[in-house]
Structure formats: structure tokens, C-alpha cells
Amino acid sequence: MRTRPSVSIVVPAWNEERSVGQTLQALHRMTRHDGSRLWDELIVVDDGSSDRTAEEAAPWATTVIEHAVRLGKGAAMRTGWSNAAGDIILFADADLESSAEHLAGLLSPILNDEADMSIAAFSGTPRGGGFGIVRRIAGRGIFKLTGQQFAAPLSGQRAVRSEVLKRLERSPQGFGIEVGLTIDAARLGYRICEVPLPLSHRETGRTIRGFWHRGGQLAAIAKTMWLRRGRFVP
Numbered sequence: 001m002r003t004r005p006s007v008s009i010v011v012p013a014w015n016e017e018r019s020v021g022q023t024l025q026a027l028h029r030m031t032r033h034d035g036s037r038l039w040d041e042l043i044v045v046d047d048g049s050s051d052r053t054a055e056e057a058a059p060w061a062t063t064v065i066e067h068a069v070r071l072g073k074g075a076a077m078r079t080g081w082s083n084a085a086g087d088i089i090l091f092a093d094a095d096l097e098s099s100a101e102h103l104a105g106l107l108s109p110i111l112n113d114e115a116d117m118s119i120a121a122f123s124g125t126p127r128g129g130g131f132g133i134v135r136r137i138a139g140r141g142i143f144k145l146t147g148q149q150f151a152a153p154l155s156g157q158r159a160v161r162s163e164v165l166k167r168l169e170r171s172p173q174g175f176g177i178e179v180g181l182t183i184d185a186a187r188l189g190y191r192i193c194e195v196p197l198p199l200s201h202r203e204t205g206r207t208i209r210g211f212w213h214r215g216g217q218l219a220a221i222a223k224t225m226w227l228r229r230g231r232f233v234p
Contacts, residue, residue, distance in 0.1 A: 007039040007107065008086030008162075011061075012076035013094035017051040020044065024060035026100035027092065038104055043084055044094075047076040053094075073156070074177035081165050090159045095201045102197045106159040109193050116164055116190035119150065119182070120157035123196040134218050138179050141225040146186040151194055154178055154217075164190050175217040176224030183228050 009027055013020050030038040044057040048070035057064050065079055081089050088110055092103055109115040138153040156178055168184045186192055 005087035005111065006085065007088045007090060008081075008084035009039050009042045009090045009092060010077060010080030010084060011042070011044045011057075011092050011094050012047060012073050012080060013044055013049065013053050013057065014047040014070060014073075014076075015049045015051050015053060016094035017049070017053050017056045019095040019097050020053055021056045021060065022097040023092065023094050023100045024057060026096070026098050027103070028060065029101040030104040038107060039090065040086055041084065043080045045076040045080045047071060047073070073175060074180075077177055081162070084162070087162055088159055089162055089165060091156055093156050093201055096157070096199055097201075099199045099201075102199055103157055103159075105195050105197050106157065109195065110159055110161060114191070115193040117158060117160045117181070117185050117192045119152055119155050119192065119194045120197045120199055121152040121155065121194045122199050134221065137218065138221050138225075141221070142179060142182055142186075145183050145225065145228055148186050148192070150182065150192075153182065154221075157197070157199060160185070161190075164188070176220035179221050180224045180228070183225070187228075 011020070011023065024042065024044070027039070027042060028037070032038060041062040042060065043063045043065065044061040046054040046057065046064060046066045048067045054064050054066050063083070065083060067076065067079070077091060088107065090103060090106060092100055103120065106118045106120055109118045135154055139150060142153050143149050158178070158181070160181070164185055167188060168181065182192065
């Protein structure tokens, strides 16, 4: 008889051949005091990459699922959790590299029955990202719709009970996925906590490409919040 909940890790990835291998190796370093792994399966969803993301992930992943074309982060996450068998799903971005091993800290609140969803708040030093406008808008929107405040409303690093995800059949696609998950879980009465972790990942920076990325992110988040205004129907 299994005495502990099973854990599945889902890593959505798009053109991450330079980082995904290091990230997955770091996830393999997530172990208990007795040396056994903290997780039971590691699923990588290659979202239509044009590089060697799938090949770089294969030696380290339990399963690699490839989208024929790019469908967006939300779709990649949904593909991952739909194919996961774990009682707890841990989402990890593919560009965390060596810092990914710190995601073990997200499992404790759920394993100790203190939360149903735990979200990583990056405690490391920022490396020159944007101006924080998207984060502030997302935070204010979540507060308005749920009455709860979060320091890291956009964090993709989170652990969630699989039962929560099964109730979120209308989860958004694309960059609105994290905000949508937080709003829906809060409105359904699930317990959400944030855990400061020394994580680091690639910043988009204050470049034309970076501003274009954040513009698309803001549009997706705004749509997600607009669709959740008024009465909530899970």
C-alpha cells in the first residue's frame, strides 16, 4: 500500500535545447533524506520546438510528449497534466537550469496538508527584466476577483493537487494559464500559499522582443481576467 501521495513533474518547453537538460538534471537532484526521489514521473511537453529540445530532454525525462505545432504554454501544461498519474502535479519552467532543484520546497505545504496549491516566489536577485507592469496588473486583478493578494501572480513554478486541476476544465490557454489557475482555485475554496525560493531563469529584458513578449502576456492575462468577471462557474 502506498503511504505517500505520488508526484508528477510537468515541464512545458519551447526551443529550450540549451537549458532543458540542465533543468531536468537539477530535478533529478530532488531527493529525500534516504536518497530516494521526491517524484514518481517527469513529463516534458515539447510545444512544437524547431530545435533539439525533445532530444536533449529524452535522457532525463520519464516521458517526452511532442506537439506537432506550437500551441502555447497553457496547452502544453494541460497536455502534461492530462497525461500525468500523480496525486500532486509540480510545474517547472524549462529554463530554471540548476536552480530547479529548489522546487522541492513547493511540495512540503501540500504533503503536510497545509495547502492545495503552492506557488514559488522568486527570492533571488532579478537579472534585468521588465518594469513589473504585467505583474502588478495581474496581482490587482487577482485581488479584485478573489480578495487574495499574491507576491508572485505570474509564477509558473507551482505544485497543485491533481483533484484541483480536474475541476478546472475551462483553464485558459497561453500566458493566461497561471493567473487563471490561481483565480479559479481560490474561488473554489482551495488553499493557496506562496513559498520564497532561490530560483532563477532567463529574463526577456528591456528589448523589442521583450516588450513584444510582455504585450502578448498582458493581452492573455487581461482576457483571462475578463472571462472570470462576475459570477464564477467552475
